[in-house]
Amino acid sequence: MxxxxxxxxxxxxxxxxxxxxCYRRAIWGKVHGEASDYRWIARSEGFAQGCPDLAGALRLGxxxxxxxxxxxxxxxxxxxxxxVYPSRARDSAGRMTVVEKQVFEWQASPAVPATLAALAxxxxxxxxxxxxxxxxxxxxxxxxxxxxxxxNAADQPSIDADANVLAVRVEDGxxxxxxxTAPADLRAFYIQLLAGRFPARLRVSAxxxxxxxxxxxxPLPRHWADRLSxxxxxxxxxxxxxxxxxNWDGFGCDLPIAADTGDQGLAIAALADxxxxxxxQRDPERLQRNRR
Numbered sequence: 001m002x003x004x005x006x007x008x009x010x011x012x013x014x015x016x017x018x019x020x021x022c023y024r025r026a027i028w029g030k031v032h033g034e035a036s037d038y039r040w041i042a043r044s045e046g047f048a049q050g051c052p053d054l055a056g057a058l059r060l061g062x063x064x065x066x067x068x069x070x071x072x073x074x075x076x077x078x079x080x081x082x083x084v085y086p087s088r089a090r091d092s093a094g095r096m097t098v099v100e101k102q103v104f105e106w107q108a109s110p111a112v113p114a115t116l117a118a119l120a121x122x123x124x125x126x127x128x129x130x131x132x133x134x135x136x137x138x139x140x141x142x143x144x145x146x147x148x149x150x151x152n153a154a155d156q157p158s159i160d161a162d163a164n165v166l167a168v169r170v171e172d173g174x175x176x177x178x179x180x181t182a183p184a185d186l187r188a189f190y191i192q193l194l195a196g197r198f199p200a201r202l203r204v205s206a207x208x209x210x211x212x213x214x215x216x217x218x219p220l221p222r223h224w225a226d227r228l229s230x231x232x233x234x235x236x237x238x239x240x241x242x243x244x245x246x247n248w249d250g251f252g253c254d255l256p257i258a259a260d261t262g263d264q265g266l267a268i269a270a271l272a273d274x275x276x277x278x279x280x281q282r283d284p285e286r287l288q289r290n291r292r
Contacts, residue, residue, distance in 0.1 A: 003285075004166060004167045004170065006284040006285065007115075007170075007218040007219065007284045008218070008220060008221045008225070009113060009114075009115035009217045009218050009220050009221070009222050009225035009226075010113050010115055010116055010218070010222070012111070012113060013112070013115075013116045014163075016111050016112050016116065020159055020160045020161070021112070021117060021120055021121060021158060021161055022107075023081075023104040023106045023107075023121065023156060023159075024043075024045075024047040024105040025044045025047065025103065025104055025105070025155070025156040026040050026042060026043035026048070026103045026148070026151070027041045027042045027043070027100065027101070027102055027103070027130070027133055027151075028058070028101040029099070029100035029101065029130075030087065030089045030091055030100075031089060031137055031140065031142050032088070032089035032090060032134070032137050033089075033090070033091070034091060034092055034137075035091060035092040036142050036143075036145075038055070038097075039145075040055070041100075041148060041149060042149035042151050043149075043150075044150070044151040044152075044153070045150070050077075051078070054075075054080070054105075057073055057075060057080070057247055058071060058073055058082055058101060058103070058247065059246075059247060060084065060099075060231060060233075060235040060244070061236035061239075061240050061244050062235070062236040062240065062243070063098055063099055063235040063236065064235070064237055065098065065235055066085075066086035066087075066099055066235065067084055067099065067207055067235045068085045068086065068233070069083075069084050069207035069208065069231065069234075069235075070082065070083055070084070070126055070210040070213045071083075071101075071230075072118050072122065072214070072217075072229060072230045072231075073229045073247065073248075074114065074226070074227060074228060074229045077107065077108055078105055078106060078107050078108055079106050079108060079114060079117060079121075080104070080105055081104040081106065081117070081125045082101050082102065082103045082104070082125060083102045083122075083125045083126040083128060084099050084233070084235065085101075085102075086098070086099060087099055087130070098235060099235050102125050102129070103125070104124070104125045104156075106121060112161075113222055113225070114226040115222075115225050116166065118214040118217065119161075119166050119169050119214045119215075120159050120160075120161040120166065122210035122211065122214055123169060123210045125210075126209075133149050136149055169211045169214070170211070170215055170218070171282070173209065173210075173211030173212045173213075174212075174279060176208070176209040177208070177212040177216070178279075180208065180212070180252075181202060181203060181205070181252075183276060183280055185202060185203040185204075186276040186280070187272050187273060188202075189202040189216075189250065190219075190271070190275045191268055191269065191272040193250060194271055194272055195268055198245060198248075198249050199244050199245050199248045199249055199250055199251055200249065200250040201241075201250070201252075202216070202250065202253075203253065203254065203255065204253065204254060206254075207232050207252060208233065212232070213230055213231075213252075215279065216230060218278075218279065219274075219275035219278045219284070219287055220275070228249045228250065229247060229248050229249050229250075230248065230249065230251065231244075231248045231250070231251035232251075233251070233252050233253070234251055239253060239255060274287050275287065
């Protein structure tokens with residue numbers, strides 16, 4: 001835990017109020033055996049207030065192929081910690097549903113770094129599945145377009161952002177990250193971010209885990225990390241960067257990536273090297289040494 005608060009993205013985290021993170025929750029997908037299209041299957045009271053197309057803000061390209069992956073989406077006043085997974089539902093015509101999404105909606109707080117919230121929320125939402133609604137699927141009024149099964153307060157307990165737990169999750173995330181991507185690909189990802197080429201792509205052999213997605217933010221300055229939206233994988237057979245650009249600043253995929261540093265190549269490459277090395281060596285001090 002001694003190095004936890006030295007990561008740039010967690011600046012101010014040690015002084016953040018020691019209060020649990022509260023959130024609203026919903027499930028997006030298709031209802032088994034029903035004719036309705038994708039919809040909010042279940043949601044808690046107040047979910048998505050002031051954001052009429054929250055589902056569109058979580059779209060992962062064409063969504064024509066299943067994936068299990070975490071999403072961290074930043075909106076103007078809130079963050080969406082999301083778990084995407086293959087759905088077992090079939091509609092009334094017997095067609096398979098591609099993906100389902102569990103969503104935690106957390107109201108942004110200046111006192112809490114977004115990366116801290118990502119480390120706290122993403123692993124928790126990833127534990128969930130369709131058990132919350134599957135046995136109740138025949139109870140819904142699905143012919144009513146805006147109907148959703150209620151999620152009670154007891155089913156969305158607040159989450160304690162304990163520093164010891166966060167430190168373990170950082171370690172888990174770094175181990176998972178290095179297991180699915182190479183140092184050169186990690187460096188290329190940061191080159192793209194630093195050069196402003198969005199959405200930046202991280203070449204991975206498998207979708208990122210929830211903690212691996214969160215630790216990608218650690219070497220970035222907090223004012224920047226707080227603004228980014230990242231997807232741990234994509235649910236599409238073909239890559240469509242312009243489609244993904246609407247929602248995501250970066251994402252993981254298994255395609256090769258050319259890293260052109262552009263006119264500011266030397267400065268960008270040096271900082272990208274420092275960011276990648278800081279993660280690989282589990283040493284945020286490398287970022288401080290790079291600035292000297």
